[in-house]
Amino acid sequence: MIFRRPLLVANPYAGPPRRKRALAALLESFSRRFPEGIVFSSLPETALDLPKDRDLLAIYGGDGTVHRVAGLSPPPSLPLLVLPGGTGNVLARHLGLTPSRYSPDSLWDQLPLAQPYPVRPGRLGSRPFVLMAGAGWDGLAVRRVTGKRLLGSLAYYRAGLSALLSRDLPRFSVTLTLPDGKKLRKDDVRWCLASRLPPYLGPFRTPMEERPDSPLIQVTLVCGHRAGIVGAFAGLLPGVPTLLRPFSLTVRTVAFRETPEGGPIPFQADGEAIPPSLSLGTGDEILTFLRFPPAGEV
Numbered sequence: 001m002i003f004r005r006p007l008l009v010a011n012p013y014a015g016p017p018r019r020k021r022a023l024a025a026l027l028e029s030f031s032r033r034f035p036e037g038i039v040f041s042s043l044p045e046t047a048l049d050l051p052k053d054r055d056l057l058a059i060y061g062g063d064g065t066v067h068r069v070a071g072l073s074p075p076p077s078l079p080l081l082v083l084p085g086g087t088g089n090v091l092a093r094h095l096g097l098t099p100s101r102y103s104p105d106s107l108w109d110q111l112p113l114a115q116p117y118p119v120r121p122g123r124l125g126s127r128p129f130v131l132m133a134g135a136g137w138d139g140l141a142v143r144r145v146t147g148k149r150l151l152g153s154l155a156y157y158r159a160g161l162s163a164l165l166s167r168d169l170p171r172f173s174v175t176l177t178l179p180d181g182k183k184l185r186k187d188d189v190r191w192c193l194a195s196r197l198p199p200y201l202g203p204f205r206t207p208m209e210e211r212p213d214s215p216l217i218q219v220t221l222v223c224g225h226r227a228g229i230v231g232a233f234a235g236l237l238p239g240v241p242t243l244l245r246p247f248s249l250t251v252r253t254v255a256f257r258e259t260p261e262g263g264p265i266p267f268q269a270d271g272e273a274i275p276p277s278l279s280l281g282t283g284d285e286i287l288t289f290l291r292f293p294p295a296g297e298v
Contacts, residue, residue, distance in 0.1 A: 062086015096292030125277030
């Protein structure tokens with residue numbers, strides 16, 4: 001695919017301080033390569049005002065930046081290019097880009113090799129998510145993430161341990177609607193993870209049985225003792241024996257219910273803390289990302 005009129009949305013506050021130099025080089029290269037390109041050097045707050053002649057939407061930032069742009073309802077027909085400028089860059093890595101793989105100029109040279117990768121975002125209430133959404137443990141953990149600029153991805157692991165040991169870790173109930181329409185209720189839930197794409201964080205990958213444009217969604221549950229979260233998290237590692245895999249199934253929707261003794265349910269979507277919601281599923285829209293071939297095939 002050849003692009004001539006892209007729009008670049010750049011989050012200047014994403015990622016560690018060393019990314020500032022990378023962003024400056026990206027903007028200079030973008031302006032030179034695309035004379036008809038447009039740059040938004042800050043994130044739009046309420047609407048994505050796209051000129052109708054744009055043929056590509058490039059997003060520079062982390063997973064939270066992509067989450068915010070997806071929430072502004074970009075046109076489904078517009079290809080999305082995710083450029084790794086955040087801390088974890090889980091989505092960018094899944095789509096074949098790491099901060100060290102390409103210099104800006106070589107990235108534009110490789111752009112025609114990228115293939116369309118359709119994804120149907122999930123929805124937690126009214127909030128779309130592209131990677132995953134969580135209730136319980138990781139919803140609490142994202143509220144405790146600090147020091148990302150200094151610690152990088154280690155800040156997420158530290159927050160996860162803090163949430164695991166916290167007295168505020170809730171218990172709640174979920175009702176799952178299965179693909180055949182039947183209902184399944186689970187009580188004493190400590191963690192509910194809904195995945196659209198295989199990566200979760202770093203090397204941890206959720207099992208996936210459906211295509212990312214499917215209206216179904218993959219759900220992983222941990223019920224009972226909080227120690228089960230450790231086993232479930234370890235079970236997301238590649239090569240771990242099947243006996244350690246967490247309970248996972250494909251569903252249409254998830255309904256959440258607080259319990260009097262369980263406390264409020266914290267939620268996250270694409271690693272961002274979001275307000276409470278009663279339901280989770282998928283939307284009707286499909287976003288088309290660009291996915292690059294593995295490095296050895298370029």
